[in-house]
Amino acid sequence: MNSMQQKSKFQILLEILIVSTKLGLTSFGGPVAHLAYFKDEYIDRRKWLTDKTYADLIALCQFLPGPASSQVGMSIGILRGGILGGIVSFLGFTLPSVFVLVIFALLYQNFSLGDAGFIHSLKIVAAAVVLHALIGLGRKLTPDKSRIAIALAGALIMLLFPSAWVQIAIIIGAGAVGYVLFQKKAESNIEPFHVAISKKFGIASLAVLAAALIFLPVLNQALQHPLLHIFDVFFRVGSLVFGGGHVVLPMIERELVPTGFLSPDEFLAGYGMAQAVPGPLFTFSSYLGTMMQGVSGAVVATVAIFLPSFLLLFGALPFLSELRRRASFQGVLMGVNASVVGILLAAFYDPVLTSSIMDGSDFALAAILFALLNVWKVPAWLIVIIGVAGGYVFQLLGF
Template sequence: METKRPTFKTLIEILLVSTRLGFTSFGGPVAHLGYFHEEYIRRRKWMDEKSYADLVALCQFLPGPASSQVGIGIGVMRAGVLGGITSFIGFTLPSVIALILFAILLQRVDIGTAGWLHGLKIVAVAVVAHAILGMAQKLTPDLNRKAIALFALVGTLMWQTAYTQIGIILLAGLLGFLIFKEQKEKIETVLTFPISKRLATFCLVLFFGLLIVLPIINQATSISWLALFDSFYRSGSLVFGGGHVVLPLLEKEFVPTWLTEEEFLSGYGAAQAVPGPLFTFAAYIGAVINGWQGGLLATFAIFLPAFLLILGALPFWNELRSNPKIKGALMGVNAAVVGILIAAFYEPIWTSSILEAADFALAAILFSMLVYWKVPPWIVVVTGAIGGWFLSFI
């Protein structure tokens, strides 16, 4: 089915609703999906329940920020490609602006001695530990997937090169393909999307073309903005399992070449305090490197793969989700993601944040607030900053 021409009124409606969600959607990808369901499905009935569940399944299948891709997909279903772009801008822009402003603020303070910024690094310990527990329960429920996760953990820690994680993800996909190829799923609904297969094919070709060509051009030139674009684009292309997994990829790309470890982890802690997708952490990194222009470039580059993939995959989703071999490969990749995230939890998060017993005590308090008392993430972040400031006087 071809894309319908959207009306200006429809686009404004999408922009207003998605922007409100961008200002209020705290809590990470799972919480975002809950907000989307409440607003788009229950209140406005833009899609039915089964169509929404299938769209979520597709976005979990693809690399990239799942909640952002669901938001883009809903916008596409509502008003074609322009609807997807509008939905993305509304949901993402509030946190992008906040993190760019935070990065500019950091240029005016001594981050090496700021206790509250060390507190933000300890927040990252609690947040990533929480993410690991949730993902491990869901993505490694059996011994085979636990073994794949262990392989990914050991490989990532022992061979820390630029290509290790890519190789691990590919090998895990092959193992999943071989071990879980008999997985079957009952397909109850067949979805139709307002995107032509021709446009979808173009988006997929562009996605893979940029992934291959950008590193080659970057090696042949010395253009700084192209190097930034290439690094962020590759990071956005290779993330399976949610926003937290982008942390090790970005850390390998930018620390210490472009920014210090303290700057990196302080920004990651601050990213927990803002609503919207965690991928907007890229806006902070870009702004530290090259001001607000760098922040906008980084945001565009890291989200472009997600946009190309969701547009490219929508018309082919019915065929993909009925293929048990593809589903098995994805199970292996998701298990490897857990191991990669545990490796990132140790280095650089734990090793640079937990320096003494008092740091561990604060991390335990923040973790308990997040996991057991279900305190909103922004309160956890504020508590971590205050706690870090307090610890600087002890």
């Protein structure tokens, strides 16, 4: 019997919780860094998966909307401890940053932090981090002229017609273009992937996801309850955002800021603070929910934005092994990924630059922070500290 067979179900779940909580407390630096932390802890140290299986999991999760690194963590939990293992893995990795961002939102509301100097510095930090993410994604996802053209077209459309539904249309259109143009670029040597979830359970999960996307907006219109509105917005975002945490920024911003639920300053202050905490950037939703409806809003927003990831994983894992071998599916994904770069480019201009860079000193601080991130590879959590300190220094010097 191997070590996993010798352990009880409870021991396995407890082990998953302990390890994932450790990662949730220490995994700074965004999705790519998270995957490196996962490899060190789950694969190199504990040998829970082989390198090849881990690489396959990463590829599978890139096919899905939602937070890719969180989905990889959930998938490892599912493979290790079943559906409960996935839930426990998610809780350990996510809750530390949820608690920090909820506390920050409460402090922001009760102590007038909107007038504090460090809030503007956090918005400058957000500008540097988004630009860094944009360049990194661009290198990876738009390596040729065709995909650069898709990205530029997506950015142009988003800037001219800013709305959440236009963003979805861009993603669908880019997928169609990818289907036509990029099938010849597909990989042929794809190994099969196995997971202990039945196809019937997968279909049921996808049916629940589809039903929620259809009926939640109708219920929201009929009942007009603030918590239901929060659930509807964040569930839809979690279901439809491709590209990970940074791309959630424009879609949520279009849903909340123009409609008056949050001010641009409140929105970007929370986004800047989210860079300072470990764990998934999607916990930005916990801050937003708190700003809208207190702690209950935080719980609803956090559950709503991550629930689609579970439903998608349960629904997709039994089928993705077959899909990954198809050149047409790989082509669709290439087009979708290129559009993600364009959407992020549009978001970098509005609301990030328009709300953060007000004068030359702001630009200078942003340039310093970007250089530290991009050239000297300073971790994102340290960039937040340097950005806040730099803002105070500039203020003391009269800039």
